Amino acid sequence: MDQVQKANSGHPGMPMGMADVATVLWSRFVKYDPVDPAWLDRDRVVLSGGHGSALLYGVMLLTGQGKAGDRHLGPMTVEDLQQFRQWGSRTAGHPEYGEGPGVECTTGPLGQGIAMAVGMALGEAHLRETFGVEVVDHRTYAMCGDGDLMEGVAMEAASLAGHLGLGRLVVLYDDNGITIDGGTQMSFTEDTTEKFRAMGWHVVSVDGHDIPAVTNAIAVARDVLDRPSLIRCRTTIGFGSPNKGGKSAAHGAPLGVDEVRLTKVALGLDPEQAFFVDPVAVALFRDGDGARAEARSAWNARLAGSPQRTAMLAQYSPTLDLSGVVWPAHAVGGKLATRKASQMAIQALAAAVPGLLGGSADLAESNLTTIKGDAEIQRGAYGGRNICFGVREHAMAGVSNGLVLHGGLRPYCATFLIFHDYHRPSFRLSALMGLPVVYVYTHDSVWVGEDGPTHQPIETLAAIRLVPNAWLVRPADANEANEAWAMALERCDGPVALALTRQELLTLDRTVYPPASSIRQGAYVLVEDAAATVTLIASGSEVGLALDARVALAGEGIAARVVNMACTAIFDRQDGDYKKAVLGGLPRVSIEAGVTAGWERYVGDGASVGIDRFGASAPGKVVSEKLGLNVANVVDVVRGVVG
Numbered sequence: 001m002d003q004v005q006k007a008n009s010g011h012p013g014m015p016m017g018m019a020d021v022a023t024v025l026w027s028r029f030v031k032y033d034p035v036d037p038a039w040l041d042r043d044r045v046v047l048s049g050g051h052g053s054a055l056l057y058g059v060m061l062l063t064g065q066g067k068a069g070d071r072h073l074g075p076m077t078v079e080d081l082q083q084f085r086q087w088g089s090r091t092a093g094h095p096e097y098g099e100g101p102g103v104e105c106t107t108g109p110l111g112q113g114i115a116m117a118v119g120m121a122l123g124e125a126h127l128r129e130t131f132g133v134e135v136v137d138h139r140t141y142a143m144c145g146d147g148d149l150m151e152g153v154a155m156e157a158a159s160l161a162g163h164l165g166l167g168r169l170v171v172l173y174d175d176n177g178i179t180i181d182g183g184t185q186m187s188f189t190e191d192t193t194e195k196f197r198a199m200g201w202h203v204v205s206v207d208g209h210d211i212p213a214v215t216n217a218i219a220v221a222r223d224v225l226d227r228p229s230l231i232r233c234r235t236t237i238g239f240g241s242p243n244k245g246g247k248s249a250a251h252g253a254p255l256g257v258d259e260v261r262l263t264k265v266a267l268g269l270d271p272e273q274a275f276f277v278d279p280v281a282v283a284l285f286r287d288g289d290g291a292r293a294e295a296r297s298a299w300n301a302r303l304a305g306s307p308q309r310t311a312m313l314a315q316y317s318p319t320l321d322l323s324g325v326v327w328p329a330h331a332v333g334g335k336l337a338t339r340k341a342s343q344m345a346i347q348a349l350a351a352a353v354p355g356l357l358g359g360s361a362d363l364a365e366s367n368l369t370t371i372k373g374d375a376e377i378q379r380g381a382y383g384g385r386n387i388c389f390g391v392r393e394h395a396m397a398g399v400s401n402g403l404v405l406h407g408g409l410r411p412y413c414a415t416f417l418i419f420h421d422y423h424r425p426s427f428r429l430s431a432l433m434g435l436p437v438v439y440v441y442t443h444d445s446v447w448v449g450e451d452g453p454t455h456q457p458i459e460t461l462a463a464i465r466l467v468p469n470a471w472l473v474r475p476a477d478a479n480e481a482n483e484a485w486a487m488a489l490e491r492c493d494g495p496v497a498l499a500l501t502r503q504e505l506l507t508l509d510r511t512v513y514p515p516a517s518s519i520r521q522g523a524y525v526l527v528e529d530a531a532a533t534v535t536l537i538a539s540g541s542e543v544g545l546a547l548d549a550r551v552a553l554a555g556e557g558i559a560a561r562v563v564n565m566a567c568t569a570i571f572d573r574q575d576g577d578y579k580k581a582v583l584g585g586l587p588r589v590s591i592e593a594g595v596t597a598g599w600e601r602y603v604g605d606g607a608s609v610g611i612d613r614f615g616a617s618a619p620g621k622v623v624s625e626k627l628g629l630n631v632a633n634v635v636d637v638v639r640g641v642v643g
């Protein structure tokens with residue numbers, strides 16, 4: 001409460017209500033190494049209700065965990081707590097991944113933490129089966145509130161965790177009956193116990209302020225290994241506060257100086273002292289440090305003796321060596337959908353990258369993402385690399401974030417491009433945390449065809465490009481699809497979205513055009529022409545259209561250059577000279593099967609051929625023709641620009 005009071009901003013209620021549970025959890029159960037918060041075999045603890053961050057920072061202070069001298073993972077100090085929510089501090093309003101020990105992921109958007117915890121538990125199960133329980137032997141805990149359990153993403157993830165029987169996942173639910181607007185009777189009255197049981201979970205209910213009861217519940221949950229566990233901890237929000245305890249008033253505003261004083265008195269604390277760290281509390285947390293150090297050295301010894309040691313440590317390396325990949329070769333003149341080329345690339349990569357795993361939200365047959373010859377991950381058999389996410393796009397992305405956060409794994413997840421919107425909040429977190437999740441988006445334009453406007457992405461490419469630190473790569477042919485995959489797996493600091501076609505694209509002749517690897521610069525000049533009076537800029541499937549339009553324009557005496565803009569985010573980062581050389585000084589026309597918004601940045605006073613309306617149900621070729629993605633329209637627009 002002192003953190004929140006000093007910052008004059010934040011959420012005291014949940015930290016005070018869950019302090020008892022957190023104390024039991026960390027002091028009695030969580031496996032961690034005090035000197036190395038990044039120890040591979042530590043238990044993961046996710047604070048899904050990120051608004052309760054003050055609790056996590058307080059616990060970290062008491063555990064004393066931290067890597068000395070490390071700006072990000074150095075031990076939490078009282079000064080850190082005093083800087084709660086201030087510019088440049090490690091104690092942000094909501095926990096931010098990499099900022100401080102014990103922050104396993106960024107949380108705050110409710111429900112995401114549950115999905116990430118499921119991903120971590122799945123990652124642990126997979127790696128345990130791969131490398132053996134001697135070296136992979138940890139658990140995942142999550143703390144959540146009513147808000148988390150109301151969110152759809154958490155329900156998708158809980159359903160998947162129940163289906164998979166992730167027994168080493170234990171969720172501690174702060175069942176305080178309070179959210180911001182008041183009591184949960186206003187909006188959340190289902191039987192959570194029965195709901196989770198129906199999803200295949202072990203569920204118990206305890207008084208969250210009864211230390212022995214909480215201890216027993218966690219101990220029992222740890223022994224239930226065939227199902228995830230939900231422990232409903234009945235708590236009082238703002239516990240100890242005489243006037244605000246149990247009320248939504250404690251949720252999201254400082255208690256106030258007077259109420260802090262009254263609360264301290266009620267809890268038997270000295271009201272004159274702020275940020276008081278009770279040595280008794282410190283001892284409670286640190287008494288077990290000797291045993292913790294022993295556990296860590298025993299693990300070290302087991303790892304040293306394990307035949308899997310080299311392979312395991314290699315798999316945990318954040319950078320991937322793709323030099324051994326035997327890429328599929330695509331001959332000139334062939335025609336291949338880039339989703340099909342991606343399927344071939346996945347097989348090649350899976351043979352060389354053991355940490356690669358992933359799947360689709362029930363569209364594996366369309367996204368073409370299955371690793372052939374590898375097993376499906378199912379209940380009790382986690383060693384395979386094909387994940388059946390079911391129709392759960394949102395949890396799929398959250399779980400993939402959790403898989404990366406766990407370490408040792410490079411996940412991809414797949415759906416139609418149009419359903420990016422179904423998991424955009426998790427995609428945003430991939431970008432915010434800098435996690436290299438690969439998003440495989442097929443059916444990337446109105447060429448989807450007969451399924452109609454519900455399935456035809458129009459604004460989606462532009463929407464993805466708006467997310468900071470995300471790369472959207474739209475390869476123009478099969479060889480560029482190989483490059484796009486290589487870019488995706490070589491990236492270590494953020495997500496890569498691959499936009500791939502359902503329809504076939506001509507494989508470009510690289511003896512005529514620059515190599516496919518040129519897309520690594522984001523954009524490149526595909527066709528230079530000294531006589532040109534216009535530059536056509538296209539992405540993905542529209543590169544072929546630009547080339548066709550160039551031929552037609554030549555017939556009218558208009559010479560055109562063609563630029564392939566595969567990834568605007570990477571192009572934007574190139575130096576000014578390169579950008580100038582690519583864009584050139586001529587009038588410019590962009591061509592992309594999506595909204596024209598965003599392209600003004602590249603065409604300036606030029607023009608954009610695109611689709612600024614929803615699509616229509618008809619064969620793909622017909623839809624794209626009717627909506628102006630055809631040679632005649634491009635020629636018309638160019639004529640308008642070059643006069």
Ligand SMILES: Cc1ncc(C[n+]2csc(CCOP(=O)(O)OP(=O)(O)O)c2C)c(N)n1
Binds near residue numbers: 177
């Ligand atoms: C996706 C999302 N929607 C809304 C919010 C805003 N919000 C933060 S906390 C909260 C209420 C959460 O209630 P509960 O989980 O019961 O937390 P408690 O009141 O017990 O602290 C809301 C609506 C959010 N952080 N994330």
